[in-house]
Amino acid sequence: MRMASWRWGGAVHAGTLSACGRELTPLAVPQPERGVLRLIQMLARGEPLPREAGPRLPLSAVELVAPLPRPLRSLFCVGRNYRAHAAELAGTVFRESLPKEDAWPIVFTKFADCVVGPFDDVRMPARQASVQIDYESELAVVIGRGGIDIPRSRAMDHVCGYTVVNDVSARDVQVRHQQWDLGKSFDTFCPMGPWIVTADELDGRDTRVRGWVNGELRQDGRTKDMIFDIPTLIETCSRGITLHPGDVIATGTPAGVGMGFTPPRWLKAGDVVKVEIDGLGAIENRFAA
Ligand code: MG
Numbered sequence: 001m002r003m004a005s006w007r008w009g010g011a012v013h014a015g016t017l018s019a020c021g022r023e024l025t026p027l028a029v030p031q032p033e034r035g036v037l038r039l040i041q042m043l044a045r046g047e048p049l050p051r052e053a054g055p056r057l058p059l060s061a062v063e064l065v066a067p068l069p070r071p072l073r074s075l076f077c078v079g080r081n082y083r084a085h086a087a088e089l090a091g092t093v094f095r096e097s098l099p100k101e102d103a104w105p106i107v108f109t110k111f112a113d114c115v116v117g118p119f120d121d122v123r124m125p126a127r128q129a130s131v132q133i134d135y136e137s138e139l140a141v142v143i144g145r146g147g148i149d150i151p152r153s154r155a156m157d158h159v160c161g162y163t164v165v166n167d168v169s170a171r172d173v174q175v176r177h178q179q180w181d182l183g184k185s186f187d188t189f190c191p192m193g194p195w196i197v198t199a200d201e202l203d204g205r206d207t208r209v210r211g212w213v214n215g216e217l218r219q220d221g222r223t224k225d226m227i228f229d230i231p232t233l234i235e236t237c238s239r240g241i242t243l244h245p246g247d248v249i250a251t252g253t254p255a256g257v258g259m260g261f262t263p264p265r266w267l268k269a270g271d272v273v274k275v276e277i278d279g280l281g282a283i284e285n286r287f288a289a
Helices: 037-044 083-088 093-097 152-158 171-177 230-237
Strands: 002-008 011-017 023-026 063-065 075-079 106-110 137-143 159-166 190-198 208-213 216-222 248-250 272-277 281-288
Touching: 037 159, 063 190, 075 230, 137 208, 137 230, 137 272, 152 159, 152 230, 159 248, 159 272, 159 281, 190 281, 230 248
Parallel strands: 075 248
Antiparallel strands: 002 011, 002 063, 002 190, 011 023, 075 106, 137 159, 137 248, 159 190, 208 216, 208 272, 272 281
């Protein structure tokens, strides 16, 4: 099932996308302005899909918004989770904090408020705020049934599904403050979508993640090459912290970010970044002045 959220007729609706990918069915979900959040919570409680709430619409007639336009709370994000990406940062200011083979994952958060839709503009910050804007193509895990201290062996039972995010990053701000949250959370810095594919239709543990800048393929990785796999990330994030239905874990980015080039290739106003995940779909965002 693909769970989507869209704007139509002056309101935000939540529902499902048909198997053919062309038709949206609005469902009677409370607070549709929260996207499919309440739907995820209902399914996590074992409730059936709610009734249809209006006419079906062609996908082409609506504006998709993020499936979770305002997530429950900050997103959990994983830093440097692909070996080739860790290697490309070995020559940068981040070399000091590269994870060891058997170390713990790097986990930071990205404010919920910076989520924007799958085709919305990302706003370039003022130059005094940052001059090193970068992209990160990522698979995001959406938690279904909640829990605390979830063991790896049962972690996949807690996955509702997956979505695509671009973990847009202000590198100079990340470095300046040591903690990454500020540099990861500028307004509009988390394009998400185009929908959530449920875990019965996609195994996020092995799919292809690609990213393009202005049509040039920059990132091309497989999630099976993660240093810390999805069950380990769920185990890690739930250690002492209750995960709730609708929580999001962005799983890290493959090699090919702008910072990894010599010299670095920072984004500039007018650039268009596309992120696509096999079995899921693509998001595409213009970086606007
Ligand atoms: Mg990232």
